[in-house]
Amino acid sequence: MEHNLRVYNTLTRQKEPFKTVEPGKVGMYVCGPTVYKPSHLGHMVGPVIFDTVKRYLTYLGYEVKFVVNITDVDDKLIIEAPRQGISVSDLAERVTRDYVENLTKLNVTSIDLMPRATHHIGDIIEIIQGLITKGFAYPAAGDVYFDVTKDDDYGKLCNRDPEQLEAGARIEVSEKKRSPGDFALWKAAKPGEPAWDSPWGKGRPGWHIECSAMSTKLLGKTLDIHGGGLDLQFPHHENELAQSESYNGCTFANFWMHNGLMRIHSQASKIKDAKPRDDEPQKMSKSLGNEIVVHKLFERGIQPETLRFFLLATHYRRPIDYSEERLAEVGRGLDGFYRFFERFERINNKRNFYQPLPANVARGAGREGEFAVLRKRFLEHMDDDFNTGGAVGVLYELLTALNRFADAKQLEIGKGTADDVKAFEDGVIYLKELSQILGVFEKRPEEVKTDNASQQLVGGLMQLLIDLRAEARKAKNFALGDQIRKRLSELGVTLEDRAGGTNWRKD
RNA sequence: GGCCCCUUAGCCAAGCGGUAAGGCAGUGGAUUGCAAAUCCGCCAUCCCCGGUUCGAAUCCGGGAGGGGCCUCCA
Structure with missing residues (x-):
């Protein structure tokens, strides 16, 4: 394959010539959302970027398989579902639909598979067992933990030293863990929580393991591209990498691509108790409560294409500040x-x-x-x-x-x-x-929703006005012509006189 | 405290050693009966201080400011 594509790799902190495991083929895995709340603008950055990445790779002649996962079991869902009085799976279903609808509007059409964590419990258990057998993980009272001290190069993606993870002391404390940096592969279920049978009793997967399981299953042991938001580098991607390489014994991903985060000035959001420096932009996130919900933006008439163009107008590794004005x-x-x-x-x-x-x-x-x-x-x-x-x-x-x-x-x-x-x-x-x-200009922008008959009537009336104005202008009655144009302008209609006739346009 | 990253005109933004793309806004002109649309022109020496180099926005060192991660997060 002949091209000069160079890709920045988070692992090496530099741009490298793009190469693939298998000639002509690309396996690309991008971390999707945990589906407990409707998507906000930040969730759209990655999909739009990687959709464009796939489009370009396809343009170059690659056959690309693009996978975006849906994490549909997690503490967040377990807390949120009862609040809404629905089951965890119904919540997941509802939020996933919102996510997919938003992506469709943004013309993110190239995703091949959207696997759900709950559909791959068997694969997940298999990997966990393998990790225990190989000595990288240990069961502890119904939980299973990954032992970071057994993984020689743990922390290589983010320059993280397992020793120093202790110093931070901000990590979840658990007497079940052997060392603070260890993370859960499997969590024992409390009564009433969604649970699956496993060799360690009823429980559910920890965060990170689902990505290792699904990416390996669907794309193979070594990914060409692994993508996601910058905020996922640690611990999520670091842990995915550790699990996968310990289990498979080979490189997990050749290229790690991380997109910059959507930011927002807190003044522009609806935060009541804004921090003292509320003029500085901050990451948009659900936990900060400053998120712009995507479907609400569309409901207010923001054109999806404008949003897509906005996201693509900045390089993907840089942060993007959101504002209405922008x-x-x-x-x-x-x-x-x-x-x-x-x-x-x-x-x-x-x-x-x-x-x-x-x-x-x-x-x-x-x-x-x-x-x-x-x-x-x-x-x-x-x-x-x-x-x-x-x-x-x-x-x-x-x-x-x-x-x-x-x-x-x-x-x-x-x-x-x-x-x-x-x-x-x-x-x-x-x-x-x-x-x-x-991925832009593929279809005509959405017209204002009116029925056909009304549209025809408006078209006819506009032609009538344009014809009358043309007659007035022909008779050098510019005052009347200008008055028609001015009155229309007040209604948001612009007239454009050209050599071939007059056009009209509604703002 | 540790690890990453950023700082280019009023605003957004590309640039990765050879003398500053593009967009929005503004402004002068062409066109138009006047407009709209379109086209042409104008509008920065790149946060600060040192250094390397024939040459730096681009490399190195120091400083200032900002962001992200180290805890759920795209």
Whole structure:
């Protein structure tokens, strides 16, 4: 496979040339949510990033298997379910549905499997038993713990020294543990808790082990990419790594990718007792209670595509500060693209911009024209550790270049030569090709929900007003023409006079 | 206390040793009857102080400020 892709690896703290275990194939595992509360914006960062990662790898020719797990049994669920008066499994089901709906809206379509922890209890028990047999774990009164002192390179992902874990003394205290850094693989059930039979009695899996079990089961012993939020590095990923490598005796993941965290200024959130320095951004998290719930954002009319673009406009390893203003700003930037797509359809009314790409698009073909150069720069950014921020910048340059070209050749009034039109269409095809890598502009933005009859009526009335205004302007009665435009503007309708006629647009 | 990471224009942001992409906002112009849309122009020397180098936003050292993890967390 020929490419120049380099990927930053948390394990080595540097960018490395991307390689895979099996030629042409990629196994990618990303940690999904513990499903006890509706997803907030922070939960969307990883999926959008890794969806884009998969899109790019697929673009390069890889066959990618992308797994996102759902942790559906955990203390958090056990506490939350009774509060809502429902069972743990119903809670899990409800929250998972919310998660998936949000992902779908954000055009995260590339996930192949979403395994649930509770569907893999057998696999989990098998690994725990294996770890006990190999001497890496020990049962203790119905629990089972991983013994970090038996794992020579424990802490290698995060530079964590097991000795110093004691010094912290903030770790869960348990007299069952041999040393403070040990963590639970299996937890004995208290009465009324969800429980499964095991060699150590009724209980449930600890956190971390489900990921080791499901990733091995579904993707094999060595993952090409393991992803997740920066906050999962320790202890979650460190422990996953320790378990898996101790059990399988081989490298767990070749590339560890961690996305930056969504932050929010507490003033912008609804926290009552904000901390003294409430002007500094903080991580968005359920436990801090400052989260922006995704489905509420959609209910308020935020376009999913605006959100996706917002997430991709920054490099994935950096934190992103959320604010309403920022979202509105991104939306304004996006408008330029939507207007261009309409322009394209005016120029070539045979084609709908959102139609799929022709299958015969020859990638990398084409002259060293301006559009082709920009396309190349876009791909170079993606090769550089999936630098979507840089790529988005180039997409804007391509947009400007296309508008400039259409202006210069007066394509809108049919003045361009056949060659001009061809060159323009090639450029548009590049734009579509690159947009698809980012997972944007694949379908027309949602129209305001009105029934068909109303829409037709509005269209008819608008045409009536436009025609009347055209007559007034023809008669040089600009005062009347301007009045019509002004009154419409007050209603949120903008008129655009062009050579080919007048367009209208609702804000 | 330990371990990571960040600091670029009014705001967001790319940049990974060769003399600052892009977006939003602002502003001047082309176009327009006037607008809208579009295009063109203007708008930073990169937190501070040292050092390495012919050359540093980019490397090294120190300082200041901020974030994350060490406890559930995407």
